[in-house]
Amino acid sequence: MDFQEAAEHRDLRDTVRAIAGKFGPDYYVPRAEAGEPTAELWAELGRNGFLGINLPEEYGGGGAGLAELAMVCEETAAAGCPLLLLMVSAAISGEMISDYGTTEQKQHWLPRMASGEAKVVFGITEPDAGSNTHRLSTVAVRDGDDFVLNGTKHYISGVDEAEAVLLVTRTGRDETTGRARLSLFLVPTDTPGFVATRLPVSAKLPEKQFVLHFDDLRLPASALIGEEGNGFHQVFHGLNPERITGAAVCVGIARHVLGQAADYASTRAVWDVPIGQHQGIAHPLAKAKIETDLAALMTAKAAWQHDHGEPAGEAANVAKYAAAEAAAAAVDAAIQTHGGNGFATEYGLLPYWGIARLLQVAPVSREMVLNYVSQHSLGLPRSY
Incomplete structure (x- = not known):
């Protein structure tokens, strides 16, 4: 090594x-x-x-x-x-x-x-499916040489900036298990029947969120990505990169806010000494730094495994969990270090709290990562 x-x-x-x-x-x-x-x-x-x-x-x-x-x-x-x-x-x-x-x-x-x-943004999330992709209700049905799509997606990021959405749909069910057969389509955002509605969120982000509606949206077969009905494998191959890059974003957020907090703690003096001289300020920042470095190592491992064709699901999930926790803790420590100034627009910390907190929920929640590790890493009975 x-x-x-x-x-x-x-x-x-x-x-x-x-x-x-x-x-x-x-x-x-x-x-x-x-x-x-x-x-x-x-x-x-x-x-x-x-x-x-x-x-x-x-x-x-x-x-x-x-x-x-x-x-x-x-x-x-x-x-x-x-x-x-x-x-x-x-x-x-x-x-x-x-x-x-x-x-x-x-x-x-x-x-x-x-x-x-x-x-090209990505559309998988639905209001009634949550993390259960087998319950997706957006359906694509063959009609001659075309597919006709109907359904709804929620919390789709950046649609206003995108030329197309890579959309996950249900195109049938397995005759043995009854599970959904998934297929992926590249859907241009100007396709007739494609309706995007802004979904207001309170987190301060440059990227907007949208609800998508598809009403008899017609696509040529050339819009299909990969093999019809094999989308489940394709989706999960693509979700590891999202989790790994999400972890990397979190590591970067933590580095940024910790650098700002350390500078502030070194220059802000109360009772004639810098506040960073006090362990009550220094230790939370040091702890967040340690957690960030550990998350960075797991992120690098997950990316290496993906690039070398090795199974990366466990490492990608662990990296995303560890990095999101580290980023949230780092922003919290940075805000606390700044005291009241942590909420002042001048210091600009709250937008980083919003994105760090979001990444504890998306693209996969902390709880689903713990479910994965419980079942696949520890061999415990499936709990959901």
């Missing part, structure tokens, strides 16, 4: 951090407060080749792996600019189109996703 980071990875981190640092919290926080997209930063990352770093070179990508994309996610967040759509468009959609798309689909979508010209 070699824990020395490769020179090219150090260079990658330095370059991404330099690009995102030109924007920083002074750019990100007002957009998060206003719910405005971070379009300028996204375009800059695309121009420099970082949005498609994990995509194949023949389609305009960097030819690297998920490990490198996770570094991009971490370093942008560490510079104060966490980007949820890196987890969605670059990780889930990019990886699934690369792995399962036709040559024509790859040629049409991947180069423009890599350049930042196009985003």
Whole structure:
């Protein structure tokens, strides 16, 4: 085991951090407060080749792996600019189109996703299904050479910024088990029958949330990604990258707020000494730093396993759990360090609390990760 980071990875981190640092919290926080997209930063990352770093070179990508994309996610967040759509468009959609798309689909979508010209978001969540994908009610039915879709999706991120949604649908049931057969479709957001309604949330994020309705939405068979009815395998192959990049975003958030809190604690003096001299301030920050470093190690392990074709489900779940917990604890410690200033817009901490707290719920909740580890790692009876 070699824990020395490769020179090219150090260079990658330095370059991404330099690009995102030109924007920083002074750019990100007002957009998060206003719910405005971070379009300028996204375009800059695309121009420099970082949005498609994990995509194949023949389609305009960097030819690297998920490990490198996770570094991009971490370093942008560490510079104060966490980007949820890196987890969605670059990780889930990019990886699934690369792995399962036709040559024509790859040629049409991947180069423009890599350049930042196009985003493809992901639609799986439904109000009555929760984490149970077998209960999805959005249905795609064959009609001649087409498919006709009907159904609803909730909490779909970034639809207003996207050119298409990678949509998970039910296209039948297994005759033996009765479980749903899933299929994935690339659905352009301007397709007739596609209705997106803003879903207001109180968390301060640049990325908006939407409810999607499909009313006899007609798609050609060429919109199908991969094999009809084999979407369950495809979806879970794509969810590991989302969890790994989500963990990387959380590690970056924790690094950013801990750096800000340490600076504040070193310069803010009460009773003639810096407040960071007191263990009541120093220890929570130190604890959060330790938890962040541990989460970063598991995130790196999960990305390595994915890139080397090894089963990455356990490590991806553990990384996402550990990193989300670390980020939430780090933001809480940073707010506490700032005292009343922790709630002041000037210091810009609350948007980071919102995204860290969100990532304890999504893309998979803490409880479902604990269920996974209980069952698959410890061999305990399934509890749900």
